[in-house]
Amino acid sequence: MIYRVALLFSGLTILLAACSREPEVSATPPEEGVEKEATWTMLAPEDAIDPFTYANYNEVRVTNVDLDLKVSFDEKTLTGAAEIDFERLNPEAAILVLDANDLAISNVEAFSNSDWVETAYTMGEDDPVLGSRLEISLPNGAKKVRIAYGTSPDAEGLQWLSPEQTAGKTHPFMFSQFQPMLARSMAPLQDTPAVRMTYSAHIKTPPALIALMSARQDQSGNRDGDYTFKMSQPIPSYLLAIVVGDFGFKAINDHIGVYAEDYILSASAAEFADTPAMEEANAALYGPYRWGRYDMIVLPPSFPFGGMENPRLSFLTPTLIAGDKSLTNVVAHELAHSWSGNLVTNATWRDAWLNEGFTSYVENRVMEALYGESRAVMERALDLETLKRAIAEADRPELTALKMPADLAHPDDAFSQVSYAGGMFFLKFLEERFGREVFDPFIKGYFDHFAFQSITTEDFLAYFEDNLWTDHPDAVTKAEIDAWVFEPGLPDTVQNPQSDAFDKVTAQQSAWLGGGDLAGIETAAWTTHEWLHFINTLPSDLSLDDFTALDGLFSLSTSQNAEIAFAWYMKAIAAGYEPALDPLDAFLMRVGRGKFIYRLYQRLVDQDKREWAEAVYERARPGYHPIAQRRIDAIFAE
Numbered sequence: 001m002i003y004r005v006a007l008l009f010s011g012l013t014i015l016l017a018a019c020s021r022e023p024e025v026s027a028t029p030p031e032e033g034v035e036k037e038a039t040w041t042m043l044a045p046e047d048a049i050d051p052f053t054y055a056n057y058n059e060v061r062v063t064n065v066d067l068d069l070k071v072s073f074d075e076k077t078l079t080g081a082a083e084i085d086f087e088r089l090n091p092e093a094a095i096l097v098l099d100a101n102d103l104a105i106s107n108v109e110a111f112s113n114s115d116w117v118e119t120a121y122t123m124g125e126d127d128p129v130l131g132s133r134l135e136i137s138l139p140n141g142a143k144k145v146r147i148a149y150g151t152s153p154d155a156e157g158l159q160w161l162s163p164e165q166t167a168g169k170t171h172p173f174m175f176s177q178f179q180p181m182l183a184r185s186m187a188p189l190q191d192t193p194a195v196r197m198t199y200s201a202h203i204k205t206p207p208a209l210i211a212l213m214s215a216r217q218d219q220s221g222n223r224d225g226d227y228t229f230k231m232s233q234p235i236p237s238y239l240l241a242i243v244v245g246d247f248g249f250k251a252i253n254d255h256i257g258v259y260a261e262d263y264i265l266s267a268s269a270a271e272f273a274d275t276p277a278m279e280e281a282n283a284a285l286y287g288p289y290r291w292g293r294y295d296m297i298v299l300p301p302s303f304p305f306g307g308m309e310n311p312r313l314s315f316l317t318p319t320l321i322a323g324d325k326s327l328t329n330v331v332a333h334e335l336a337h338s339w340s341g342n343l344v345t346n347a348t349w350r351d352a353w354l355n356e357g358f359t360s361y362v363e364n365r366v367m368e369a370l371y372g373e374s375r376a377v378m379e380r381a382l383d384l385e386t387l388k389r390a391i392a393e394a395d396r397p398e399l400t401a402l403k404m405p406a407d408l409a410h411p412d413d414a415f416s417q418v419s420y421a422g423g424m425f426f427l428k429f430l431e432e433r434f435g436r437e438v439f440d441p442f443i444k445g446y447f448d449h450f451a452f453q454s455i456t457t458e459d460f461l462a463y464f465e466d467n468l469w470t471d472h473p474d475a476v477t478k479a480e481i482d483a484w485v486f487e488p489g490l491p492d493t494v495q496n497p498q499s500d501a502f503d504k505v506t507a508q509q510s511a512w513l514g515g516g517d518l519a520g521i522e523t524a525a526w527t528t529h530e531w532l533h534f535i536n537t538l539p540s541d542l543s544l545d546d547f548t549a550l551d552g553l554f555s556l557s558t559s560q561n562a563e564i565a566f567a568w569y570m571k572a573i574a575a576g577y578e579p580a581l582d583p584l585d586a587f588l589m590r591v592g593r594g595k596f597i598y599r600l601y602q603r604l605v606d607q608d609k610r611e612w613a614e615a616v617y618e619r620a621r622p623g624y625h626p627i628a629q630r631r632i633d634a635i636f637a638e
């Protein structure tokens, strides 16, 4: 995912390869017979277990699931069956434990002695975080089970939109969002990133609609309401994805394209025209893209995230369509997940930085390769500011180290800027110390070595020690690494991005605030990033007259660039600049992306605008995703 704004559970704090090359072998192998002691101890098995699953995956492990589901927009349900293959890691194991969330199970069978036979199962109590424990008895010799079930109309991982909530207004729309732990609301699974499985699916929809999944599909393009999919590379459950609706397709090259509702299809293809170049830059650094096609779908505005890296089919928010490719770092981010996250996956959400920090780092390297150092530095400078804020606002210091604490209350808590920008700045620190000539091949080798595996932070550190640090022991100290990975706060070895472009913006802003002419600021060539820097650094005591002057000259309240509008509204609310409220009302009705709306509602509440915000929310809420509704409900409940 990108730029999830995580609402820390305990309060209101808002943070929000085939590389054929072998990893380099140590030039100085340890003396024969002497086992070199590892610097970081590996986790005890019980500490490496994902606490957010009921699954007994160290005893019996799911290897494949075949879904056969009918999509009903009238009922808002998926009904059918899941056939699940598994292997017994413990030959004595007599039960298979799966995760389920709000599923109605009607029957469970096991395939035993060449026949399907009914088998016993129990469904545990519904836990608000984990859902329910589904325990299935396994007859001797059984290697698969078949579960007949239906989803709930309130399944938290699925959003059902009425025709009125789409741009076309003619057909309904449904899409999934399963990261970090909502795949269990769509199918009974071992819903943990520690387990990888292949999948296939047969999906029936109303005939006018198209179904897509994060898998290979029949490419006929026929709309017949009958679709089949196959993902033959093992993926964690949170990368299952489904979308059903009325949308078109536009090819960008022979294996990259974009799906979107008609109103935004051409604009999307134009906005994302550099995606092939991004793939090339990524592959040049870290080895080839391994997933076949790379398509994107631009979802309706209620999609709560910037993007979701579902394999072969990234989901994207329409707020990226700025008209000038200025926000396409999100595409670079989702594409980069094809290496970090989808290929090499965090084994538990305590290790989320392995997904998001690596991806933010790769994203920034790709942006630099395509658009130059200046843009990459500006993006890092903006990230550093949000990272500092996330650390300052964190409820618990333990949530500001890369390795999340053992008592993490909810996986969402791991999706803050600490994992994203913090992870990126840690890798930037290593890059600077070891040098790109050494560090780039190391990362490439890392993706190759752990391809299609789920690993922990400790696995990374052991690999880092054996394949990089041992050869260059003076580049970093253990204390420096520990400060990043295990200790709270921002380490003093963090790189400070120096942006000349931002310095020029600051100089012009200072001249104006010192009595100069506002119209004298040369904004014509400013990029989105320079605008964001200008707005974010406006002094907190700026006068309402100055707000009026800025808005009059630059129409910031009505900016169609969602990032710029958001930054401006945050300042305007804090200053009590009332003319921004009507455009903000329209923004909150139009945009459902959590990164923007959670912080806007929070700021309105904090600035004595609760009544106004509640009135807007009452109108906007039905259009928001269930995930967004839950989070904003919590803001108003305080």
Ligand SMILES: [Zn+2]
Pocket: 001, 002, 003, 309, 333, 337, 355, 356, 359
């Ligand atoms: Zn991400």
